[in-house]
Amino acid sequence: MLADKDFIRYSRQILLPECGEAGQLRLRNSHVAIVGVGGLGGQAAMLLAAAGVGHLSLFDGDRVELSNLPRQLLFCDADLGKTKAVVAAARLQSREPGLKVSVCGELNSETLAQLDNAGLVLDCTDNFAARHLISAYCAKKGKTLISGAIAGFDGLLFVQRPGEGGCYQCLFPPGTTSAQNCASVGVMGPAVAIVATMQAQLCLNELLQFPCEAGRLQRFDFRHFRWHEARVPADPLCPVCGKDKERKAC
Numbered sequence: 001m002l003a004d005k006d007f008i009r010y011s012r013q014i015l016l017p018e019c020g021e022a023g024q025l026r027l028r029n030s031h032v033a034i035v036g037v038g039g040l041g042g043q044a045a046m047l048l049a050a051a052g053v054g055h056l057s058l059f060d061g062d063r064v065e066l067s068n069l070p071r072q073l074l075f076c077d078a079d080l081g082k083t084k085a086v087v088a089a090a091r092l093q094s095r096e097p098g099l100k101v102s103v104c105g106e107l108n109s110e111t112l113a114q115l116d117n118a119g120l121v122l123d124c125t126d127n128f129a130a131r132h133l134i135s136a137y138c139a140k141k142g143k144t145l146i147s148g149a150i151a152g153f154d155g156l157l158f159v160q161r162p163g164e165g166g167c168y169q170c171l172f173p174p175g176t177t178s179a180q181n182c183a184s185v186g187v188m189g190p191a192v193a194i195v196a197t198m199q200a201q202l203c204l205n206e207l208l209q210f211p212c213e214a215g216r217l218q219r220f221d222f223r224h225f226r227w228h229e230a231r232v233p234a235d236p237l238c239p240v241c242g243k244d245k246e247r248k249a250c
Helices: 004-009 020-028 039-051 084-095 128-141 189-207 245-249
Strands: 031-035 055-059 100-105 120-123 144-151 154-160 216-221 226-231
Touching: 020 189, 031 039, 039 055, 039 084, 039 144, 039 189, 055 084, 084 100, 120 128, 120 189, 128 144, 128 154, 144 189, 154 189
Parallel strands: 031 055, 031 120, 055 100, 120 144
Antiparallel strands: 144 154, 154 216, 216 226
């Protein structure tokens, strides 16, 4: 049950019929893995922790750099050179004393198994290799994956859920390459915050059991402030989720 102070703290969420006390308890008992604790992952982590999600696993082996600070709002000048996941964990726990945070370092083929305990995964990375690795693992384990991306004035959101529409690799097949990331084309801080906020809201919707439709690519053009949406059907020959992937392998 929720303590009196929790009813006060989360009162505005509890007032929502879609949440209520049962939903708030569900959030407290939830475990979300966030891969990448930069501009997207750091701000999504803040929002999820503030909403009462009970356990966050943070995957990131990078260190804080000066160029991160305008958009990675968990960090400040005093954090330069420190490991992002460690700093983020300490800062989140100082604000949310009841929060459990696991610092998991960099996600790679050897550390993927650490995703097993999480009920839901947020992909906040910035390269296709990592995204394909996460997508394939989540498909294999039957986990819902919420991917967010931002570069230049283009923000992307995609929900991958087992058996519903295509997966991330149907959208961007293996071998896809792109030079577009924040480091190469730039980005505006508010645009990062908006995509992170949308990613966090998708996560909360999922945890509260009123999820959005999976297998849709949602793109926002921040320069012209326009939404674009496209369905991503499952590719029967997709090596990750395709029903005929064995035939393709032959």
